[in-house]
Amino acid sequence: MATTAVLPYELYTDAPGTLFMKREWEEANAAHPHHFDFGDVPEGWPKRLTGPLVWDGKDLNAHRNYTLIAEKYIHVLTSTEIAEIGAAAKSFQRLLLPLSAIKQSNFPLPQLGPTLRGIAKNLYQGTGLNLLRGFPIQKYDKEEQIIIFLGINAWVADTRLDQGIGRGICHIKSINHIDPSQRGKIFVSAQNNDAQMYHSDAGSEIVGLIALNVPSSGGESTVASSWQVYNHLAEYRPDILRLLAGKNFRWTANGIPEDGVRLIHWLNEQMYVNFATRTFIGYAEAPDRDTKYPPLTLEEREALGGWQWIAEQYCLETALQAGDIEWVNNLHHQHARRGYIDDTSNPRHLLRIWSRDSEYAPELPLDIKNKFDAMFRNTPGFYPLDEIEEDTRRKETGIFTASCKQKTAAERVQTDFP
Template identity: 30%
Template sequence: MGDWVEKISYVPDRAKYEAQQAIFKDRAAEASLPEGFPARLSSEMVWDSDSISLDERCFVNDERCVLHLSKEQLGEIHDALQTFKSLNKPLGSLDPTTFPLPSLHPILRDISNNIHRGTGFSLVRGIPVDQYSREDNVIIYVGLSSHIGCIRGRQDHQNNSVPADVMIAHIMDFSSSADSRSVTLPAYTDGEVIFHTDTGDIVSLFVLEEPAHGGESLLASGWRVYNELAKTRPDLVEALASDWPIPSSKKEGLIIRRPLIFPLNPSATAPDGILIHFSRRSFSGFGAWSHSNALSVKQAEALDALHFLAERFHVAMELRKGDMQFLNNLSILHARRSYPDIPGQRRHLLRLWLRDPQNAWEIPDALRHKWDSLYAEEASHGVQVFPLAPSMRSAGKANST
């Protein structure tokens, strides 16, 4: 089948991609952009490594991008922790009223504004995690983040095989402690994670332990990637905006057909732009999870283009212990470099999938069911739980239900 690719690799092949570029670039000029997709996006959310820097000195006066917590702000966070613990309420009740941050609240609201209408990412730096217990760190993370996005998404439907709404995930290398053949998500290894998006509006990470070296978080503006494709390869924009065969993560054998990019209607909370939602793993498989849905040559090239353009334009963020990272998951592509764990120092992150109803973007109909499964109350599987002990989500293990 000369026009089809039966199998693609999880890590793209640069030499193969560049060879395809030489073949298809000339004929690509004849293509036009799909209806509703702009020729060029102009926004703070369009940036690359030449126009933005993650050098902390560049952001000392710009708390929207990097907030270095002061002694006074850390004291306010500690007081909020004590206030919440005195209420004797479950962690699911954490919100701006039960975790009050009177001075920090307007700054954290500006961070949400930046995530939705600015650069698309922010970092909160300086939580002294070693001074707190695991449970206290979870309370601080969930409580502070509620001022940025007060709605939390479900990350699993069961906890210890009991139906539940699992609201927090532990991100670390499980492949060395479990049968590595059972791992189906690259986040649960120490290897490279290529550019992708997660599920949900805002993806957040909290660093409980950093690796000895490596493991940098790589961020790329999906809108900068789009501008390059719209200018040089409108045929790939057309491919990305067409339906793709995406295997369901919920039901074996079910294929969902939808685009990977969507036009974003401008509103009070969203600039004129595009929305992007994809993972190469859906088409390549990973570890114990594999499938054989064929892609067209054009689709395979489009996936490669997303990765290699993101790689070209990205900035690297070295996440330190005590950092909280917040990303617009609808516009920012993210990846991770590989890292080694060493005795006594295992990379360990917590993750939340957040939504801010005051700033939330309109979700396309093709994604609405998936988003509802995260955020809608009627999709609940049971009580909200915030596991303190590290474990893989059921979606990250082979033969999970």
């Protein structure tokens, strides 16, 4: 068991002294004169966003068992649906095909399939968040668990995206307990048990997670509607929105794209988000920021702090259960995680997939599209059965370690972000 207690989330920051904990943000916000004029929202942007993507987590939580905006946030599997999933997994295994070959046509779900297609529609055109609950995932071995996750996900989003080093699957599991000389450097939060600040994953339209095992305590998943965050900031701190939408404050993922990506975007009456803080501050055992960017200004620190703690104010917090599959629209929402205590003999373990659905995929803002096009040129073919196999590939390639900083932009196309 871990020997230290979990830090209360309001006291957490990915970079002490740089990124604000909750109290620091509140103090910075309160330091402005009471009647200070923060100006208006970015030019051409609305003063308020409306529609199903605008939600407060407290409302979603209160309606977990009821219909909300014509969709249920949580779908609890029936015994018939569970049996259908198990049969589909066995059917795929009999084909003797690689894991990369899993798709709707060879993972038949005649009864559950239409429900999953409804989830796909809701992810893109509804609330942008769904949870599938009740599958007994711990009854299956490592390969079967991956088959089941990929098979179910194929009905929700038909295109799997590369998560770096050709991975079609990523293991979210702490490797803190492994001797540092025997593993790659930790510089993504998928590999430790610290809390996470709100972020977009570097790639993907839809982020999917399945909980194979849950921690001894903590580790709750949190998701915030970025549209709700926008509405709050548009009313109280539009200056933060102008900074995040501006041309001068951009982020990359391992240098892709070279000229960076704006943090928030407005296109076709939709707001898009795609950013996290690691470009600007580094993380864990690779704490150096991307040296292409100067240190954060106080204004930028306040903007990131405002976005973080307003997101926390409106978030939906979920204690995932073993077998849960959570999907989040990565273009419109951001997600985070509470810190957790692990039992190393029975540790927290999630699988992650990045995907898009061809039926519902929208036109993307140009710089997000350019980044995704650079990252996702190849179909993923590497499906590691555990975090050790995954980390071995990291070390072999030199990607996701400090050595990536010495590679050229072309060599660093593959990327990862928690």
